[in-house]
Amino acid sequence: MATEVVSAYDLDALSADFENRHALEIIQWAVDEFGDDLALSSSFGADSAVMLHLATRVKPDIKVITLDTGFLFPETVRWRDELARQLGLNLCIYRPALSAEEFVAEHGKMWRSSPDSCCAFNKREPFNRAKKELGIKCWLTGIRREQSITRRTAAIAQRDNLGLMKLCPIARWTAKDVHYYLLENGLPYHPLREQGFLSIGCCPEEGYCTSKVKPGEDPRSGRWAGFDKTECGLHVHDQGSGI
C-alpha cells in the first residue's frame, strides 16, 4: 500500500474546489483518481443510507468498510444486512481482535472508565487494519458539519492518520438536505432514529456510548454522554483533519 498518499495533492485547493461541487461530482473525482483503491466507511448510523446510495450510484461495487465491534444494537446489524441486500453492497465487515465477551473478560467494562481506550481497541485498530489489508488510498465518509461542534469546520479533503486521503462529500449538507434525499430516493433512516437516537454507535449497556437526543441538541450529543468525548477516533487525525 502506498504511504502518504496525500503528499501528492494540495488538500486546501481540492477542498476549495469541492466546496462548489455536488457530492456526486466529488465521488466521481475520487473514483477516477483512485479506482478500486477507494472505499466508503459506513457506521450504518442514523442517515448512512445517503452516502451508501450516493457512492453506489457512482461505483456500484465500491468497498464499504464497516466495523462490527460486537457492541452494536441488534437493530443496526439487521438494518446493515437489509440495506446491503437492497443496495447490493460490497460489504467489508471488520471486527476487533477479541470478541465482545473476550474483551469484557480481559478488560472489563472499559467504556465506563476509558472510552478512548475502548474505541482504540474496538474501532481504530480494526479500521486501520481494514484500510491496510484492502490497499485503500482514499476513503469516503458521510460526516456533516452540522452534526457537532467538532465537525463544524471539517474540510472536504483531509489527510487521515495513515496519510491516506479522506473525503467528506456531504460535509455541507443539512439535516433537511439529508431528509429530502432519503425521501426522493425511497431510502430509510435507521429504525432507531424515530425513537430519538439521532447518532447511533455502540450500545454496550444502557446509558453508555449512544443515548437519545433531546429536541434542539446537536445530533451527536447523545454519544458518550457524560464524557468529554465526541469522536470514536476514526475522524480525529494528526494533521490536516480540519476537525
Ligand code: SF4
Ligand atoms: S463506542 Fe463505546 S463500546 Fe464502542 S468502542 Fe467506543 S467506548 Fe467501546
